[in-house]
Amino acid sequence: MSEITLVAMPKWGLSMEEGKVNCWLKQVGDAIAKGEEIIEVESEKIAGAVEAAVGGVMRRHVAQADDVVPVGALLGVIAAAEVPDAEIDAVVAQAQANFVPPSAADEETGPSPQKAAIGARSVRYLKQGDGGVPAILVHGFGGDLNNWLFNHEALAGSRAVYAIDLPGHGESTKDVGDGSLDTLADVLLGFMDHAGIERASLIGHSMGAAVAMAAALKAPDRVASLTLIGAAGLGETINTDYINGFVSAPNRNAIKPQLMMLFGDPTLVNRQLVEDIMKYKRLEGVDTALRTLAGALFVAGRQTTSLRDRVAALGKPTLVIWGEADQIIPAAHASALGDKAQVEVIAGKGHMVQMEAANEVNQLINRFLG
Amino acid sequence: MARKITYQQAINEALSQEMTRDPSVIVMGEDNHGGEGSPGEQDAWGGVLGVTKGLYHKFPGRVIDTPISESAFIGAAIGAATNGLRPVAELMFVDFMGVCFDQIFNQAAKFRYMFGGKAETPVVIRTMYGAGFRAAAQHSQCLYSLFTHIPGLKVVMPATPYDAKGMLIQAIRDNDPVIFCEHKMLYTLEGEVPEESYTVPFGEANVVREGDDVTVVTLGRMVHFSDQAAQAMQKKGVHVEVIDLRTTSPLDEATILESVARTGRLVVVDESNPRCSIAGDIAGIVAQKAFGDLKAPIEQVTAPHAPVPFSGALEDLYIPSVASIEGAISRVVEYRK
Amino acid sequence: MATELTKERLLEAYRTMRTIREFEDRIHADFSTGEIPGFVHLYAGEEASATGIIMHLSKADYIASTHRGHGHCIAKGVDVMSMMAEIWGKVTGTCRGKGGSMHIADLEQGMMGANGIVGGGGPLICGAALAMKMRKTDNVAICFFGDGASNQGTIFEAMNLATVWNLPVIFVAENNGYAEATSSSYSVACDNIADRASAFGMPGVIVDGFDFFAVHEAAGEAIARARKGGGPTLLEVKLSRYYGHFEGDQQKYRAPNEVANIKAAKDCLTSFAKRVTASGQLSQSDLARIDSEVGALIDESVRRAKSDPQPTAEDLLTDVYVSY
Structure with missing residues (x-):
């Protein structure tokens, strides 16, 4: 690693072409430890912090607050205190001279979602990485594969990682059948057949975690491990006001307060996130799908199905991750599996902990999967 | 990442999906397929700028070329809407409203009120507006405020391909007369548009x-x-x-x-x-x-x-x-x- | 001379014509006392036209009418009680008091509406007919218009479109000789409105509008042709109105005794009665019974219309849209 480290606009998700600098969290001259948050940037989807890849001193802010720059463009420079200014200026000048903004042509060569026919349904999925024991990311109620925007690539360094849209979600078929966990688990296992995956590590969030557990119970041999994030299916309580509010919200103003419950830091809910959710909710069949799922799984403050005891008995390697400030499913459920699972509760983060504390979650999962 | 298509394709897709879903939806207007009664190709134009191209062969008998006779065919679309069809009529340029406005503002807009709530007139009038085409004074105007003035009409102005599709589907399903205004300079604009059907509600900025x-x-x-x-x-x-x-x-x-x-x-x-x-x-x-x-x-x-x-x-x-x-x-x- | 119509049909025709006449005469009388609001255009004198044509229709057949629309409405089966209440501006009216005389419509009866815009109905009826044709029914659509509207572009455009699309439409030009106060001999450029049919590629037929039987027969032919896919017809019905363009019109533009002479010589109800009693198909007492029943019906409609409630402030903003 060179002594001079360039900080560039990250690419969060496939559609991100540019990002906005919200603010610098480290000022020029500040000492920085590896992994510290140094700058907050915002894609059209969500705001987040960029962490330092190395330790050193913040030497330059090339981009300023409110600047909108392409993915890959230089934001700033970290270097040791003793590196001369002239050397840093030269590197900055060279980086800027050589920078070519990503073009539409580049995008097309990158990974793009595919459709798989699972029975009568079409299931959208995105694959990144290759080899290893494949992992499958399963989003929660009302989500889609973009919920793993900050995780997918980071987990795909040494294995194939698939993210799917469950039936009723994203760009998959909106028919959810009876809306039961079994039905959804059958689709997940059907997807594994389609993709030729004999055995996978299942990583589920919220309702998706319950789907992962249901699949493991149906086909224990095909599941290597379970990673359960803010999981449904481990206890009784759930915030059905959120579920019902999400389902019934007719417009932007009504959905926003619902979405704010998903995060420890509600300011993360930006205009685009709200708009994306409304776009999803407007799709033909989504309203019926969500109402069917909610009716089957989450009724009057209670989850209809607890898989806790059966999963504990299954004895699969299990990692449970929870945001301590989860307002949808209480973090107390994290300890439901007792000593059968590794339990990690992350302070200050909400239900969407894999987005809010992406780096920490990614590290935990990578370490767990080995 | 959703697929990207143009504003024009989004409109065509909305029409196609709604015509598939509901057999009472028909499309009519000047050269909406182009070539009716002629010895050559049918669907030769698909509308003057090709917006309705391809629907003619997909939906036999349901894409109808009209004479250049706006009062007659805009009025006919309105009349058909009172008798069970959901016509989407194309007023090629909004500037031509001058020769058919009576049918829109005295007839379609007022039926429901004037008839004591008994009539429904689910007609959509698609129309092209706006400057920038070097098309001069009679083919470039923005006349949406004239429609907006009239109680009984809904006036829709999609700015993006996403809104064009979702609002046209909403317009077709809506039970009131809707004036659907398409800016001619936006037809080639690309944007993310879901392949599935969806509606964008009216009255929500x-x-x-x-x-x-x-x-x-x-x-x-x-x-x-x-x-x-x-x-x-x-x-x-x-x-x-x-x-x-x-x-x-x-x-x-x-x-x-x-x-x-x-x-x-x-x-x-x-x-x-x-x-x-x-x-x-x-x-x-x-x-x-x-x-x-x-x-x-x-x-x-x-x-x-x-x-x-x-x-x-x-x-x-x-x-x-x-x-x-x-x-x-x-x-x-x-x-x- | 006997007709082919059954006794029941003759009684029905007479009842319709008598109802229209009684309805219009009563409005004329009540308007003069200042109790009826707005503009009212009466159909008295023209009854044979609406009746002779509409007797061929079912509910699923449509008509578009004019500002002089009461006769068409009654013949098409719109409820007379509601019509009277509407004309009096009452909430019990056909249009809940929001339309008035010029906008009575009842789509359930296939009545697309009287129309305040001269020539407004032509394009609309083409649409109704297009829907019939696309549904592959044998229904027909009738566009009533006057000699005034015969000069409107909408009517020309509609006639052209009806032929281009081969629609089951009958264009009925009720030529009563006056567009408001202007004579059709001045405002219509050709001798007969029906002459214009050839320009639109359809048959043009002229019929005596004082003669119910002539109207009935001519309309029957045109309607049968349209039902079989034979396309539109222009039927010019030459007739006269007894009252002015609207109530309050003193008709000073007409010749002295013009109306009185027509009434005496040609009145459609009188000639109908003469013919059916002379042929022995109906008796004087058949007709007298209808006269008395219709009189009672109109009495009752006025009594109710007078006492029915007005719309209230709550009605002002309802039904602008289906949803908004």
């Missing part, structure tokens, strides 16, 4: 960009100009909220007033002529209902009170520019009592 310093209320093609101006102003540290009305009737007053309550400054950007316009209407509403919130006089950026000129040199001056919008934003920011 789209907050295109959030900001706390100035509210820009706009519509149609001017949404894009305003957003560019807002982006430029952001570099100067001015945070502009851009509101795309999406429909002028119904009008989402609440979103406008909520925004002005925060920003205290309003610029209205409207491509049409200034008198009795949407710009004037919005300014009037805000002046009356949010007077106490205002920190500066309301600015209106519009075309001048003149017909649309032919020469490119003149037409470019005629259409509100990004620079003129930036100028108006700067004035409301810099205003001191």
Whole structure:
């Protein structure tokens, strides 16, 4: 690693072409430890912090607050205190001279979602990485594969990682059948057949975690491990006001307060996130799908199905991750599996902990999967 | 990542999906397939700019070429709507409303009220508007305010491919007469559009960009100009909220007033002529209902009170520019009592 | 001379014509006392036209009418009680008091509406007919218009479109000789409105509008042709109105005794009665019974219309849209 480290606009998700600098969290001259948050940037989807890849001193802010720059463009420079200014200026000048903004042509060569026919349904999925024991990311109620925007690539360094849209979600078929966990688990296992995956590590969030557990119970041999994030299916309580509010919200103003419950830091809910959710909710069949799922799984403050005891008995390697400030499913459920699972509760983060504390979650999962 | 298609393709896809779903949906207009009764190719045009191309062969008998006889076929679409069909009639250029307006505003718009709530007239009139095509004074106007004035009509102004598809599907399913205005300069605009069917509700403005310093209320093609101006102003540290009305009737007053309550400054950007316009209407509403919130006089950026000129040199001056919008934003920011 | 119509059909025709006449005469009388608001255009004198044509229709057949629309409405089966209440501006009216005389419509009866815009119905009826044709029914659509509307572009455009699309439409030009106060001999450029049919590629037929039987027969032919896919017809019905363009019109533009002479010589009800009693198909007492029943019906309609409630402030803003 060179002594001079360039900080560039990250690419969060496939559609991100540019990002906005919200603010610098480290000022020029500040000492920085590896992994510290140094700058907050915002894609059209969500705001987040960029962490330092190395330790050193913040030497330059090339981009300023409110600047909108392409993915890959230089934001700033970290270097040791003793590196001369002239050397840093030269590197900055060279980086800027050589920078070519990503073009539409580049995008097309990158990974793009595919459709798989699972029975009568079409299931959208995105694959990144290759080899290893494949992992499958399963989003929660009302989500889609973009919920793993900050995780997918980071987990795909040494294995194939698939993210799917469950039936009723994203760009998959909106028919959810009876809306039961079994039905959804059958689709997940059907997807594994389609993709030729004999055995996978299942990583589920919220309702998706319950789907992962249901699949493991149906086909224990095909599941290597379970990673359960803010999981449904481990206890009784759930915030059905959120579920019902999400389902019934007719417009932007009504959905926003619902979405704010998903995060420890509600300011993360930006205009685009709200708009994306409304776009999803407007799709033909989504309203019926969500109402069917909610009716089957989450009724009057209670989850209809607890898989806790059966999963504990299954004895699969299990990692449970929870945001301590989860307002949808209480973090107390994290300890439901007792000593059968590794339990990690992350302070200050909400239900969407894999987005809010992406780096920490990614590290935990990578370490767990080995 | 959703697929990207053009505004024009989005309209075609909405028609195709609704015609598949509902056999009572028909499409009619001048050259909507093109070639009827001629010895050559059928579906030769698919509309003067090809927007309805391909539907003729997909839906036999349901894409109908009409004589150049707007009163007759716009009226016929309205009459058919009272008798069980859901016609989508194309008034090729909105400028041609002059020869069929009676059927729209005295007939379609008033049936329900005049007949004591017994009639439903689920007709959609698609029409092309706007300057920039070097098409001169009779093929370039922005006449949406004339429709907006009439109770009983809904007036829809999609600015993006996403809205074009979702709002056209909503228009076709809507049980009231809808004037669906398509800006001819937007037909080639690309954007993300779901392949599945969906509806975008009427009366809900789209907050295109959030900001706390100035509210820009706009519509149609001017949404894009305003957003560019807002982006430029952001570099100067001015945070502009851009509101795309999406429909002028119904009008989402609440979103406008909520925004002005925060920003205290309003610029209205409207491509049409200034008198009795949407710009004037919005300014009037805000002046009356949010007077106490205002920190500066309301600015209106519009075309001048003149017909649309032919020469490119003149037409470019005629259409509100990004620079003129930036100028108006700067004035409301810099205003001191 | 006997007709082929059954006794029941003759009684029905007479009842319809008598109802229209009684309805219009009563409005004329009540309007003069100032109790009826707005503009009212009466159909008295023209009854044979609406009746002779509409007797061929079912509910699923549509008609578009004119500002002089009461006769068409009654013949098409719109409820007379509701019509009277509407004309009096009452909430019990056909249009809940929001339409008035010029906008009575009842789509359930296939009545697309009287129309305040001269020539407004032509394009609309083409649409109704297009829907019938696309549904592959044998229904027909009738466009009533006057000599005034015969000069409107909408009517020309509609006739052209009806032929281009081969629609089951009958264009019925009720030529009563006056567009408001202007004579059709001045305002219509050709000798007969029916002459214009050839310009639109359809048959043009002239019929005596005082003669119910002539109207019935001519309309029957045109309607049968349209039902079989034979396309549109222009039927010019030459007739006269007894009252002015609207109530309050003193008709000073007409010749002295013009109306009185027509009434005496040609009145459609009188000639109908003469013919059916002379042929022995109906008796005087058959007709007298209908006269008395119709009189009672109209009495009752006025009594109710007078006492029915007005719409209230709550009705002002309802039904502008289906949803908004």
